[in-house]
Amino acid sequence: MSTLYVVATPLGNLEDLSPRARRVLMEADLILAEDTRVTRRLLNAFQIETKLESHHLHNERGSAPRLIARMQRERLRVALVSDAGTPAISDPGARLVRLAHEAGIQVFAIPGPSALTAALSVSGCEQTAFTFHGFAPRKQGELLAFLRALPPGLSVLYEAPHRVLALLRALAEVYPDCPLTICRELTKLHEQTLTGSVAQLRARFEAQEGPPRGEFVLLLQVGEQPAPLALEEAALGLEARLVDLMAQGLTLREAQAQLVDGGQRKNAVYAAALRLKELVGQQL
16 A cells, blocks of 8 residues: 655755654655655665655646556655745645545554744743734735734744735734734745844844745734724724824824824824715815
8 A cells, every 4th residue: 555654854954854844755666756856865865766756836736646646656755845845735735635535545654843833932922822914915905904803813824034024014004013023034044033023023024134034934923803894983983083183183194193193003093084084075
């Protein structure tokens, strides 16, 4: 009977490859790799010469059934790896694993590195429950809708270096004061864990020279969200305060600035001013 091994590989530090994982990769008949070039470098470092085949997000739908059919015909030991960390967690592989179970093929976990658990362990977050979301949507509208729908509690997200600033800016629009932990370059030479509010960490990254580097894990602690009625009342309260300040002789812009200086969220004040303009139907 064929067997499928789901093998965790190092996030960056090669010393994190377990002896068991090394043995399984060496003894396998075939290794399925997200990117064969990345995995080949790992295998070369440990003098492993097992045959490699590509198995990634864009070919998994077609390749998974073919692989399962082949494993049913032949007695194969197949190892599934991703570029780094544990396969099938925001990485390809889940479809193949599911089809293997359905076909009666034994599936074994070879546990080890995972960016998710590594980030949780160094975050200092005490919550025992969390929601893992993987990568957030890329389009701005979908991203904001996704963030606004996050449940209260601890949410964990992955992000690539070229998109992390866009994610931080969107987070600052929705959750500027929420506690945030950012982990980057886990297990590598420039490993870094940063904590602060969303607004603070956004400012810190925007002040850096050059684009951010490394893969990112973000741990966001979202508080209880106000009920819809409370949100509506808060919005109406801001509009009323703007009107009151304008009645005292301030322009709309000056009234907005005074509310922001008094501690109100800038985005909320701006939105209230827009609604007020629509309601009055004229340029204020």
